[in-house]
Amino acid sequence: MTQTATQPQTQTQPQTRPQSEPSSLPLRLHHHAWVTDDQEVNRRFYEDVIGLPLVATWTEREVLSGAERAYSHTLYGLADGSALAFFQFADPKDQEEFKTDINVTPLRHIAFKVEAETQEAIRERIAAAGAPEANAHVLDHGYCVSLYVTDPNGLILEFVVDHPDVEKIDAERRTTAHADLARWVAGDHTSNNDWR
Numbered sequence: 001m002t003q004t005a006t007q008p009q010t011q012t013q014p015q016t017r018p019q020s021e022p023s024s025l026p027l028r029l030h031h032h033a034w035v036t037d038d039q040e041v042n043r044r045f046y047e048d049v050i051g052l053p054l055v056a057t058w059t060e061r062e063v064l065s066g067a068e069r070a071y072s073h074t075l076y077g078l079a080d081g082s083a084l085a086f087f088q089f090a091d092p093k094d095q096e097e098f099k100t101d102i103n104v105t106p107l108r109h110i111a112f113k114v115e116a117e118t119q120e121a122i123r124e125r126i127a128a129a130g131a132p133e134a135n136a137h138v139l140d141h142g143y144c145v146s147l148y149v150t151d152p153n154g155l156i157l158e159f160v161v162d163h164p165d166v167e168k169i170d171a172e173r174r175t176t177a178h179a180d181l182a183r184w185v186a187g188d189h190t191s192n193n194d195w196r
Contacts (some may be wrong), residue, residue, distance in 0.1 A: 042074070112160065
């Protein structure tokens, strides 16, 4: 219905958002997949430097997008059973067709929760490997401290150590999440991060 100048405007009532039962939510990420140009260079980085174990390598031939293609699919395990996965195709034309175009920006990344000791060990292994292309650097966000690393494919990885008061911080953000988003959308772009 179109409103005219004489019609009163109605206020939009806040919607009641359904609360998902824990049993109806996804359990965890199973894997996050990318395409790599060199499985062995990738393995050395993820297994030897970062410390994620190679838990599976699948070598397959199957029809993808209407053509039979040969590829390898490697998975690097995380403590919760999920994995980072990488594909490489045997045919360079297939590799080009399916390559992962990574628009390098610090905001496009995969973040992993780690303990402080793990974060430091990763930083030390990167330094010991003499991998300046990894561009390792640490940022303190207040609510967490993050080590950022760039992998051989251009993918940015973040290794996050939560603040000791993470439960309190998460509870505060959860309580005000919708109001904070509404404030932002309405044009109020002031920071609500009092933890820096």
